[in-house]
Amino acid sequence: MTEPVFRVLRGQPDEPELVALTVALVVLAATNPAPPPTPPLPHRRPAWIAQRYQPPGAWSRETAVPANGRGRSNIRSLL
Numbered sequence: 001m002t003e004p005v006f007r008v009l010r011g012q013p014d015e016p017e018l019v020a021l022t023v024a025l026v027v028l029a030a031t032n033p034a035p036p037p038t039p040p041l042p043h044r045r046p047a048w049i050a051q052r053y054q055p056p057g058a059w060s061r062e063t064a065v066p067a068n069g070r071g072r073s074n075i076r077s078l079l
Contacts, residue, residue, distance in 0.1 A: 006025065013021070 006021075008018075
Protein backbone atom coordinates (compact mmCIF):
# COMPACT_ATOMS: atom_id res chain seq x y z
CA MET A 1 0.00 0.00 0.00
CA THR A 2 1.28 3.49 -0.80
CA GLU A 3 1.75 6.21 1.77
CA PRO A 4 -1.02 8.80 2.00
CA VAL A 5 -0.47 12.13 0.23
CA PHE A 6 -2.09 14.04 3.09
CA ARG A 7 -3.57 13.17 6.45
CA VAL A 8 -6.23 14.57 8.74
CA LEU A 9 -4.81 15.69 12.07
CA ARG A 10 -8.07 16.25 13.93
CA GLY A 11 -11.56 14.92 13.60
CA GLN A 12 -13.05 11.91 11.88
CA PRO A 13 -13.95 12.92 8.30
CA ASP A 14 -16.27 10.63 6.40
CA GLU A 15 -15.71 9.56 2.80
CA PRO A 16 -17.56 12.47 1.08
CA GLU A 17 -15.53 14.99 3.09
CA LEU A 18 -12.27 13.31 2.10
CA VAL A 19 -13.34 13.31 -1.55
CA ALA A 20 -14.18 17.03 -1.36
CA LEU A 21 -10.81 17.77 0.23
CA THR A 22 -8.99 15.72 -2.40
CA VAL A 23 -10.78 17.53 -5.23
CA ALA A 24 -9.98 20.91 -3.68
CA LEU A 25 -6.29 20.04 -3.36
CA VAL A 26 -6.11 18.73 -6.94
CA VAL A 27 -7.73 21.94 -8.26
CA LEU A 28 -5.30 24.10 -6.27
CA ALA A 29 -2.34 22.12 -7.55
CA ALA A 30 -3.56 22.39 -11.15
CA THR A 31 -4.15 26.16 -11.00
CA ASN A 32 -0.86 26.96 -9.25
CA PRO A 33 1.86 24.95 -10.99
CA ALA A 34 5.29 24.91 -9.49
CA PRO A 35 7.66 27.51 -10.92
CA PRO A 36 10.26 26.20 -13.35
CA PRO A 37 13.63 25.55 -11.76
CA THR A 38 16.13 28.35 -12.17
CA PRO A 39 19.22 27.40 -14.13
CA PRO A 40 22.43 27.40 -12.10
CA LEU A 41 24.74 30.37 -12.52
CA PRO A 42 27.82 29.71 -14.63
CA HIS A 43 30.88 29.05 -12.55
CA ARG A 44 33.23 32.00 -12.58
CA ARG A 45 36.43 32.57 -10.71
CA PRO A 46 36.47 35.58 -8.40
CA ALA A 47 37.83 38.71 -10.06
CA TRP A 48 40.70 39.02 -7.61
CA ILE A 49 41.98 35.57 -8.65
CA ALA A 50 41.61 36.29 -12.36
CA GLN A 51 43.73 39.45 -11.99
CA ARG A 52 46.48 37.65 -10.07
CA TYR A 53 45.99 39.86 -7.06
CA GLN A 54 49.05 40.70 -4.99
CA PRO A 55 48.47 42.62 -1.78
CA PRO A 56 50.67 45.64 -0.98
CA GLY A 57 54.13 44.57 0.12
CA ALA A 58 53.88 41.15 -1.52
CA TRP A 59 57.04 39.55 -2.89
CA SER A 60 57.55 40.07 -6.58
CA ARG A 61 60.33 39.34 -9.05
CA GLU A 62 61.11 43.03 -9.58
CA THR A 63 62.21 43.58 -5.97
CA ALA A 64 64.36 40.44 -5.79
CA VAL A 65 66.67 41.15 -8.76
CA PRO A 66 70.13 42.11 -7.49
CA ALA A 67 71.26 45.68 -7.99
CA ASN A 68 74.44 44.62 -9.80
CA GLY A 69 72.44 42.82 -12.52
CA ARG A 70 74.22 39.51 -12.00
CA GLY A 71 72.44 36.29 -11.15
CA ARG A 72 73.95 36.00 -7.67
CA SER A 73 74.12 38.51 -4.92
CA ASN A 74 74.53 38.77 -1.22
CA ILE A 75 72.05 40.28 1.18
CA ARG A 76 73.87 43.65 1.22
CA SER A 77 73.28 44.22 -2.49
CA LEU A 78 69.54 43.76 -1.98
CA LEU A 79 69.34 46.41 0.77
